Amino acid sequence: MDRKVDLERVLDQFTELVSVDSVSLGERRMADILKAELESLGFEVTEDDAGAYYGSDTGNLYGLLKGTDPGREPVLLSAHMDTVEPGLGKKAIVDRSRGMITSAGDTVLGADDLSGVAEILEGIRLAKADPAGYGDIEILFTVAEESYCKGAVKFDFSRVRSKTAYIADMSGSVGNAAVSAPSIISFEFTIHGKPAHAGFDPGAGINAIAAAAEIISQTEQGLIGTGLTLNIGTIEGGKASNIVSDSCRCTGEVRGSDHEEAVRVLGELEKRIESVCSRTGAEYTFGSEVRIRAYCTPEDDITCRTFLKACENLGLEGKLISTRSGSDNNVFAEHGISGIVLSSGMMDTHSVTEHIEIRDLEIGSRLIAEIISLS
Numbered sequence: 001m002d003r004k005v006d007l008e009r010v011l012d013q014f015t016e017l018v019s020v021d022s023v024s025l026g027e028r029r030m031a032d033i034l035k036a037e038l039e040s041l042g043f044e045v046t047e048d049d050a051g052a053y054y055g056s057d058t059g060n061l062y063g064l065l066k067g068t069d070p071g072r073e074p075v076l077l078s079a080h081m082d083t084v085e086p087g088l089g090k091k092a093i094v095d096r097s098r099g100m101i102t103s104a105g106d107t108v109l110g111a112d113d114l115s116g117v118a119e120i121l122e123g124i125r126l127a128k129a130d131p132a133g134y135g136d137i138e139i140l141f142t143v144a145e146e147s148y149c150k151g152a153v154k155f156d157f158s159r160v161r162s163k164t165a166y167i168a169d170m171s172g173s174v175g176n177a178a179v180s181a182p183s184i185i186s187f188e189f190t191i192h193g194k195p196a197h198a199g200f201d202p203g204a205g206i207n208a209i210a211a212a213a214e215i216i217s218q219t220e221q222g223l224i225g226t227g228l229t230l231n232i233g234t235i236e237g238g239k240a241s242n243i244v245s246d247s248c249r250c251t252g253e254v255r256g257s258d259h260e261e262a263v264r265v266l267g268e269l270e271k272r273i274e275s276v277c278s279r280t281g282a283e284y285t286f287g288s289e290v291r292i293r294a295y296c297t298p299e300d301d302i303t304c305r306t307f308l309k310a311c312e313n314l315g316l317e318g319k320l321i322s323t324r325s326g327s328d329n330n331v332f333a334e335h336g337i338s339g340i341v342l343s344s345g346m347m348d349t350h351s352v353t354e355h356i357e358i359r360d361l362e363i364g365s366r367l368i369a370e371i372i373s374l375s
């Protein structure tokens, strides 16, 4: 059906949401506003205690709207409530002549992910007005997605009835959707050497920085395989220019579209550390943490087919792509939900030049409505 977005309504909503401070683990006001908004749309909303795990007072919002057509499959729509920093005092500058929304220049805009939130809300309003009816709609608005999906990780997925999910949380023009994302495993290692005076008795020391340098120079970084990257991002150590350094700490991450492959590369790194240390007499500690796990939603999955059909109905060229960054969908996939991540139109995210075209807010809302109708 031909749906007309109430452009002023979605613009007002987006600019209002942007004006609310909602950095990760500081989402209280945002959650209150969205809870009221969902309830006004007829959702039954509950908030979990995810925030309590991280010393925050805000949990994930889960909402259920009973459909008018019990014959349809339920569908889960999701976005995150938090924004990155600098994100305090955000203001949406709407330039109608250019059709563009930017921040004031000193903060992010927060289109990541408030454009996703606004499009979902407007899409639901449009779908509700569809005389053809709709099935059950579930909503999950998460906290702390920007810090490795901390909110989603604590959500009780046994509550979710939908087998398919659409997460409105990717940069780029509306019409793109991510069907795969990598595992992200962060690691850190510390080389423990032995201090000595660098001028009087250098031979008595074991130089931790030199050992770390050797390990790093033997470690391939950047794109090291298909869908596989390794990066050593920080290094710190040493006490003074005249002391043989007794400690050097490095941190980094591995991203791999194949989880086992990423784990294998990390194992190789640890072996290299062990080998250099045993030769130089240094000791080491090594730790890693799986931040998110890779997923791949097959292109013939109902989620992808519904998305492509929805794009076609809107005259958009739907594209299924792979992404190198994680999202809550990585967590959904671990719980057996088959999801894809939709571009909401946000651009230059995680920077003060973040922006979105007004047109994308409009078409993004229509895409959500179309997906609900086709589900």
Ligand SMILES: [Zn+2]
Residues within 6 Å of the ligand: 080, 112, 113, 145, 169, 170
């Ligand atoms: Zn995001």
